[in-house]
Amino acid sequence: MEKIKIGIIGCGGIANGKHMPAIRKLDDVEMTAFCDIIPERAQKAAEEYGTSDAKVYTDYKELLKDERINNVRILTPNKWHAVMSIEALYAGKHVMCEKPMAINYREAQEMLKAQKETGKLLTIGYQHKFDPDVVYAKQEALKNTFGDIYYAKANVIRRRGVPTWGVFTQKAEQGGGSLIDIGTHALDIVLYLMDNYKPKMVLGTTYDRLKNQKECANPFGPWNAENYDVEECASGYLVMENGATIILETSWALNTTDTASIRYMICGTDAGADNYNGKFKINGVCNNKQYITEPDLSTGGVAFYKGNETSPAIQEQRTFINAILGKEELVTKAETAAVVTQILEGIYISAKTGAAYYFNR
Ligand SMILES: NC(=O)c1ccc[n+]([C@@H]2O[C@H](COP(=O)([O-])OP(=O)(O)OC[C@H]3O[C@@H](n4cnc5c(N)ncnc54)[C@H](O)[C@@H]3O)[C@@H](O)[C@H]2O)c1
Known part of the structure; x- marks a missing residue:
């Protein structure tokens, strides 16, 4: 059977670190345009x-004319996400x-419009x-183990x-x-586990208090303050339409030892879950005793695919290709990713105005 042909737009860090190595592991696809x-x-x-006949481009518009490919990866800086995705969808390509x-909600909505008008697939990385912990937590959420999830925390804190x-x-x-x-x-993980995409209001703050410090001690090398006009730290207090609360904290640089790669806590009426200290735990009350369970996520029980197709990066590609083949639903739907962007924008607006931001006003 002929392999599905993929075009790669943006061949930098995430292309080399995630997409291309993962795509290479799938046996029914090949990369023919870069x-x-x-x-x-x-x-x-x-x-x-x-492939040996792969084509190389410097203009993405030319790549989109390549009729061999039916799906693309857009792996460029954020300001290009909307413009390239929209053009790719109208060029008849499925898009990851x-x-x-997008960099704002308006652009995300334009992407959604293009997706609906073209009927092509659009997913976000x-x-x-x-x-494995998120897959497990989602399975429990779908079984209603947690009941109504009304309180949550999400953070990624780098010192x-x-x-x-x-x-x-x-x-x-x-x-x-x-x-x-x-x-x-x-934020994306917590919304997914809560299955709640209806934000009501958010109060946000952002900081860039460290960027002028000469001694960076930054693992990725020193930063250049003259080329640095974004926040290094942000937080948001988010209230959803149904009254649920999400507290979001994030930093690239902060003077704290309470660091975490991606940490979340969800608290429902029947049970809760968190992945604090690198361990995934479910907590609740049973037989009038408090319990904590710690599933063994190293076993094969949560792997979806045979062979070595098990890493999150590979599963992400597999799911997208399966969706193109009509075999599986997308896990990240564009509609839900747009709400993530909407909430991030709300935090930025609130931080700028110094007032709570209401999403439906
Ligand atoms: N999912 C994740 O965990 C994750 C991690 C890192 C980055 N990302 C995302 O991936 C995207 C790229 O990040 P990166 O770390 O790969 O950055 P990068 O700078 O390493 O790579 C971006 C590449 O895009 C190229 N590029 C820029 N403008 C282009 C254009 N108009 N046409 C074609 N190529 C163009 C650049 O030359 C560069 O090679 C960002 O949106 C970032 O948020 C996601």
Whole structure:
């Protein structure tokens, strides 16, 4: 059977770190088109991951004319997500775009419109939904183990971890800093577990208090304050239409030892779950005693696919390809990713105005 052909737009960090190695593990697809404004990057990707007849482009519009490919990955800085996704959808391609969906809600809505008008698939690269603990928690949520989830926390806290490659510290390119870059993942997980995409209001704060400090001690190398106009720390107090609360905290740099990669806590009427201290636990009350269960996520019980198709990055690609083949539903639907972007925007607006932001006014 002929393999499904994929085009890669943006051959930088996430292309090399996540998408291309994962796609290579699937036996029914191949990468035949690569684009980057830096031609050597596209060329190198084509040589390392492409078919022998792979084409290399520096203009994504040219790649989108390539009739061999029916789906693309959009792996460029955030300001390109909407424009490229929309053009790709109208060019007849299914799209997996990296997170965040867009730099603002208006653009996310335009992407949704293009998706609906074309009938093509659009998904966003929130691969942490395939982490074993999140998969397990979601299965429990679907069984209603937690009851009504009305209180939650989501955070990603780096003591120092400002991404200094690419354009991450530039607002015009990315739309924001730590919140839109990493906070977005934690928020996405909590909304997914709560299955609640109706925000009512948010109170947000953002900070860039450390960027002028000369001694960075940044693992990704020193940052350049002159090229740095985004927040390094943000928080949001979010209230949903049904009264549920989500507290979101995120930082690329903060003077704290309470660091976490992606941490969440969900609290329902019947039970709760959290992944604090690197351990996934479910808590509740049973036989008039408090209990905590700690599932063994290292066993094969949560793996969806045979063989070595088990990493979150591979499952993300597998799910998208299966959705193209009509075999499976998308896990990250564009409608829900748009709400993540809407909430992030609400936090930015609230931080700027100093007032709570109401989503439906
Ligand atoms: N899912 C995750 O966990 C995760 C992690 C890191 C980055 N990302 C996302 O991936 C995206 C890219 O981040 P990155 O770390 O790969 O950045 P990067 O700077 O390493 O790579 C981006 C690439 O896009 C290329 N590019 C820029 N403009 C282009 C254009 N108009 N046409 C074609 N190529 C263009 C750049 O030359 C570069 O090679 C961002 O949106 C980021 O939020 C997601």
